[in-house]
Amino acid sequence: MLKKNFFKKLKDRNLIFQTTNEKKINNLLKKKIFVYCGFDPTSDSLHIGHILPLLCLRRFQLQGHTPIVLIGGATSLIGDPSFKLKERKLFSQDSILKWMYKIKNQISLFLDFSNISNKAIILNNYDWFKNMNVLDFLRNVGKNFTINNMINKESVKNRFIKKKKGISFTEFSYSLLQAYDFSVLYKKFNVLLQIGGSDQWGNITSGIHLTYILHKSKVFGLTLPLLIKSDGKKFGKSESKTIWLDPKKTTPYEFYQFWINVKDTEVYDYLKYFTFLSIKDINNMKKKDFVNKTFFKSKEKLAKKITCLVHGKSNFFSSKINSKIFFSSKIKYLSENDFIQLKKNKAPFIFLKNKKYSLYKILVSSFLASSNRNAKDLINSNAISINYKKQIDIHYILKDSDKLFNKYTLLSKGKKNFLLLIWK
Known part of the structure; x- marks a missing residue:
């Protein structure tokens, strides 16, 4: 029996950014439906920006609805221009096929594909595009869209007005491909709802439009908030500082x-x-944190839930132990076994030969710094520590006395970025 307040629960969690018709979607979700979300395999791994839509599909599945994951074997050959500053790199079909296999395994972490009545389904849109020729596409799909309308979509407008970068016809046609996906899924499975990040609004509404034109039926769209980095950009495969699931x-x-x-x-x-903690429990945690003036326990709860989901309990506990060791701040409390444990638990580390190294070069080679200049600036700004002691000499050469137990050195940038140097 479906719970009548499922839509409200999504709203209470702030999971709904936009809807095409809130009242009708609310009523729609009171009966079992098929709902889909698309993922383009333009890398060999998903990233944390994909976790939110996958968990949302999981919420739909737990409610009794059937989730469909559409892998963009065809659309990934084109590249979605949505809110991108420049054109995506085009990948070969062989690469995409390899990446699809890995991504399917990651998706299985979030959805139930076992023999249940509403088991999750994975499809590949290459299956219906591979035999479609360009004339059929232009006549049956392209004729139903005006250039005026496509230009005015926010997802491509910013690219379109930039004369130097612009947007290629290939990317411009992406929205039509995704629109056709919705119409196919409606016809094959009676899919009535598509979900996606808020950057997919233009593509989703195109699919709703085309489905109505081709099948005279109304389908709906719902977008989720985007996960935004500290620099204001969304998490994505082509962005910097991507947090991958692999x-x-x-x-x-x-x-x-x-x-x-x-x-x-x-x-x-x-x-x-x-x-999947209740709103009541989350609000109670918030009240206690503001009274106690500490937020760490809530963050640890968050980190535990997601790390266990993606990497399993053993990797969560290993990560927690690594964190405790790195942030102990007093070197005298660390034993040789602690350092062995760090390496065993896959903490960030690099091997170094027993010879002389300048500090700034190690920072660059370990990617703690982006360049020699950046490394020297970090040292000058008092941001670099060796075994928890600040080092401000930009010409500093690591010494034997920096090697704990004749083998290990803890290097840190700021308060949160640690690296274990292992000498051999």
């Missing part, structure tokens, strides 16, 4: 640290977005 690209420790270090003002929204 442990080879972002270690479980780095993943855990991202959630531990969210802003105090964001942690309660994130608990609503990314966990």
